[in-house]
Structure formats: C-alpha cells, structure tokens
Amino acid sequence: MLKRLEELFGVDLGTCNTIIYQQKKGIVLSEPSVVAIQTDTGEIKAFGKEAYDMIGRTPANVEVIYPLKDGVIANFDMTLAMLKYFIGKIKRGYQWFRSFQVLISVPCGITNVQKRAVEEMILHKGARRSITIEEPLAAAMGAGLPVAEPIGSMVLDIGGGTSQVAIISLGGIVVSESVRRGGMSIDQDIIEYVKKTYNMAIGERTAEEIKKNVAAVVMPVKEVKMDIRGRDLMQGLPRTISISSQEIYEIMDDFVKSILECIRLAMEKCPPELAGDVMEQGILLCGGGALLEGLDKRLQQDIGVPVHLAEHPMECIAQGTGKMLNFNGAIIIDRSEKIVTEDRESVL
Ligand SMILES: Nc1ncnc2c1ncn2[C@@H]1O[C@H](COP(=O)(O)OP(=O)(O)OP(=O)(O)O)[C@@H](O)[C@H]1O
Ligand SMILES: [Mg+2]
CATH class of the missing domain: 3.90.640.10 (ATPase, substrate binding domain, subdomain 4)
Structure with a gap:
C-alpha cells in the first residue's frame, strides 16, 4: 500500500494563542495570535512571540494588533497572513509541494458562512482540504471525555476573548452558550x-x-x-x-458572575436527562482562563456540581484535533456533516 504522503495539521486559532498539532508529532507550535504592523506603510514587522514582546513598547508608527477579537476573526487579511507565517514556520525544511490537510477549530455558534470563510482561508494557503470543528467538541475530545457515548458531558472553555459552555452527547453539541468575557x-x-x-x-x-x-x-x-x-x-x-x-x-466577582450566568443559561436549555448526567459527571474546565487561581473551587461551590480542571487546560483543543487526526488516515466531512476518515469510518 502506498504510504500517505500527506501532512495533517490541527489548529486551535484563539484570540490570544494559536496552537498547532501535527499528526504523529504532537504540538509543534504555540504562539501568541498577534501581528505587529508599521502603521504608515502597512508593512508587517513581526508575528507571534516576536510581536507579543513588542506590546506596550512600540514606537508611534508600529502597532501590535490581535487579528481575532472575542474568539472570532476580526481582521481576515491579518489572520491569513499570521496563519501563513505559522504554517510556513512548521513546514520550513519540508518539501513545499507536499500536500496537507487542516482541521481547524472554531467557536460554536458561528454561522455556516463564517465557517466556510475560515475553510476558504486555509485552502487559499494551499491546503488540499480544510475542515472546521467546534471548539468545545475538540476540547472534550482532548480531555478524554466520552463524547461519542449517549452521556451528557459539559465543557467550559475560558479563553482570552470569550468563554463557552457546551453540553455534548453522541458526538455532537446539544446546547451551547457563550459570553464575550475571558x-x-x-x-x-x-x-x-x-x-x-x-x-x-x-x-x-x-x-x-x-x-x-x-x-x-x-x-x-x-x-x-x-x-x-x-x-x-x-x-x-x-x-x-x-x-x-x-x-x-x-x-473578580463581576467576571465570575458572567461565567455563572453563562452556565445557568446552558443548563436551562439542556434536556433533563443530560442535565442529570452533568450533575453526576461534573464540568470540565479548560482554556487559559481556567488557570485563574481557585476558579474550579469557586464554580463548584456556587453551582453545586463537580468541576474538574483539565490536565493541560490551554492545550485541550489542539490535543482534541490531534486525536481526530491520529484516527487512521485522512479526514473528510460527509454529507451528514460528520467528521469521518476517507474510508467513511466515523472519527467520533
Ligand atoms: N496562570 C494563569 N492564570 C490566569 N490566566 C491565565 C493564566 N495563564 C494564561 N491565562 C490567560 O488565559 C488566556 C489565554 O487562554 P487561551 O489560550 O485558552 O485563549 P484563546 O484560545 O487564545 O482565546 P479564545 O478561546 O477566547 O479565542 C489569556 O487571557 C491569559 O492571560
Ligand atoms: Mg480558545
């Protein structure tokens, strides 16, 4: 059998950080999602870590921007340029002609048009295939929750720009809520x-x-x-x-209150059986904001449901995309919108 000559990448494109997972290698890039631009000429001065180090220290004609805002792409051109730089950085030393596929996570609740735009952006960079996956689903997979089972699993992802709560069962998101706070x-x-x-x-x-x-x-x-x-x-x-x-x-009270309200709204929309599962299984807490001192204890106290801090909160989503990529071959999306391998084997 011909060995597949294709590289597969999983991308967590976050407001603060971009993390890239490469099949069979693990996490190969983790950098701040920032770009430094020379304002008078429009020229890009730096990306990622290098641009982050310039924050607050730039001369008048240099500006450091976050191309994503509140979890979604605010500046498409800059996001594209940044991704191009990151992918180029990983592929340095590889043959450029080698084809690649990308599985990229997006916040739940974005429209199909927005999803398509993200996919197009990656295809524009030369990928053979580009597929989006909802962030909480990837996070749950990354943390090893039983996403494919008929059991309700709740994920709370506190990122830099947004916080999302989702209840997952049978491989899909049943309810989700988000708040523009992180x-x-x-x-x-x-x-x-x-x-x-x-x-x-x-x-x-x-x-x-x-x-x-x-x-x-x-x-x-x-x-x-x-x-x-x-x-x-x-x-x-x-x-x-x-x-x-x-x-x-x-x-800090104001922030905690908005997170609690977000959980409450998701619980309110949740079918009772699944709410029962969540009561029993607890909530998985991930994202960089999950590292806030005492957040797991505080949420557990206030809602009376066990809250488990993920082992590597900032890497859950990238790890989740990685688990899908490691699923024996290339990834595609079938007509029922399920992520499957080219042999039509379900990934979840
Ligand atoms: N030890 C820590 N304590 C508190 N906050 C932290 C800690 N470490 C990182 N953070 C915060 O986590 C946030 C980044 O988290 P993460 O990388 O999950 O966000 P993101 O995925 O880029 O954003 P989003 O999901 O909103 O698009 C930043 O605001 C950062 O300051
Ligand atoms: Mg995130």
Whole structure:
C-alpha cells in the first residue's frame, strides 16, 4: 500500500494563542495570535512571540494588533497572513509541494458562512482540504471525555476573548452558550481598577502578570503582594506601587458572575436527562482562563456540581484535533456533516 504522503495539521486559532498539532508529532507550535504592523506603510514587522514582546513598547508608527477579537476573526487579511507565517514556520525544511490537510477549530455558534470563510482561508494557503470543528467538541475530545457515548458531558472553555459552555452527547453539541468575557476582560478590569484607585496607568502585559500572580476568585488564604510599575496620571512620571491579592479578589466577582450566568443559561436549555448526567459527571474546565487561581473551587461551590480542571487546560483543543487526526488516515466531512476518515469510518 502506498504510504500517505500527506501532512495533517490541527489548529486551535484563539484570540490570544494559536496552537498547532501535527499528526504523529504532537504540538509543534504555540504562539501568541498577534501581528505587529508599521502603521504608515502597512508593512508587517513581526508575528507571534516576536510581536507579543513588542506590546506596550512600540514606537508611534508600529502597532501590535490581535487579528481575532472575542474568539472570532476580526481582521481576515491579518489572520491569513499570521496563519501563513505559522504554517510556513512548521513546514520550513519540508518539501513545499507536499500536500496537507487542516482541521481547524472554531467557536460554536458561528454561522455556516463564517465557517466556510475560515475553510476558504486555509485552502487559499494551499491546503488540499480544510475542515472546521467546534471548539468545545475538540476540547472534550482532548480531555478524554466520552463524547461519542449517549452521556451528557459539559465543557467550559475560558479563553482570552470569550468563554463557552457546551453540553455534548453522541458526538455532537446539544446546547451551547457563550459570553464575550475571558482572560483579556479581566486584564481590562485590573487596568481600570489601578487607574481609579491609584491614579496610575499600567499596560496590558502588567495587568496580565497581576492576574497570573495575585488574582484569585476564592478568598486568598495568605495575602500575596506584587510590586507593579506604571505611569502616575497626575504627575506623568513613572511610579511603583504594591498590589495585594485581597484587592484583586474584590474586583473578580463581576467576571465570575458572567461565567455563572453563562452556565445557568446552558443548563436551562439542556434536556433533563443530560442535565442529570452533568450533575453526576461534573464540568470540565479548560482554556487559559481556567488557570485563574481557585476558579474550579469557586464554580463548584456556587453551582453545586463537580468541576474538574483539565490536565493541560490551554492545550485541550489542539490535543482534541490531534486525536481526530491520529484516527487512521485522512479526514473528510460527509454529507451528514460528520467528521469521518476517507474510508467513511466515523472519527467520533
Ligand atoms: N496562570 C494563569 N492564570 C490566569 N490566566 C491565565 C493564566 N495563564 C494564561 N491565562 C490567560 O488565559 C488566556 C489565554 O487562554 P487561551 O489560550 O485558552 O485563549 P484563546 O484560545 O487564545 O482565546 P479564545 O478561546 O477566547 O479565542 C489569556 O487571557 C491569559 O492571560
Ligand atoms: Mg480558545
């Protein structure tokens, strides 16, 4: 039998991070989804990690942009250029003529027209085939939930730009809900808080550091402090202050409430049998926002359902696409919209 000379990639194209899985190799790329552009000429200066390092440190004529916003593609041209760069980076050293297929995850709830646009974008890059898969389904597969069984599994993915809840059974999404809040909205809440309380401006990256180091959504057992630098808004001069876990804890309620509301809305739409399964099996928590200190405990306390933090929360979706790719051969979508192999074997 001829050995298939085709490369298969699974892509998690997120608002904050793009993760690419290559069949038989695992995760081969994980970079921030950002592009640095020279505003006067429109020339692209950098992508990914290199562009991320420029955030908050650019001269007036360079801007760092996120081509995705709230989980969806906001700037198609920039997203295409970024993906082209990432795929090119992985394929460096490979023969360019080798054909490849891409399985790319998209938020649930996007329209068929939007899905088609994402697929076209990949085909434009030279892929032989491009298929979209809904993110929560990929995340559930990545975490090893029994997605194909007649059992309700609930996934809560807290990303950078959006948070999604989905209940999955028999290989499909039964109900889903999303809210345009995620890690980045917490950063904005922190920036606002520091501005109001200390009259000090801080950058997005400092806010993200505060979130990762001192933010918690359960009352901190031990107070942690962090020194942060910014610009005094009265005097215009650099200034350092010390911020504590306690004050950040107090501003996190709003975020937690929107996540709880999202879960509630999904539960409300869920058929009772499946709701029973979720009560028993619990909720799988994934996405970078899942790493927020104490989030699993807090949600469990507030909704009374077990909440399990995924082993590698940020990689679940990419791992899920990988599981599908490793399913013995090429992937296609059949007429009933199921993802199957070329031998019509169901992937789920
Ligand atoms: N240890 C941590 N504590 C809190 N937040 C974290 C931590 N590590 C990463 N994050 C946050 O997770 C977010 C990125 O998560 P992820 O990569 O899942 O998002 P994404 O998939 O790019 O976005 P989306 O799914 O919304 O399109 C960022 O806002 C980042 O600050
Ligand atoms: Mg994501």
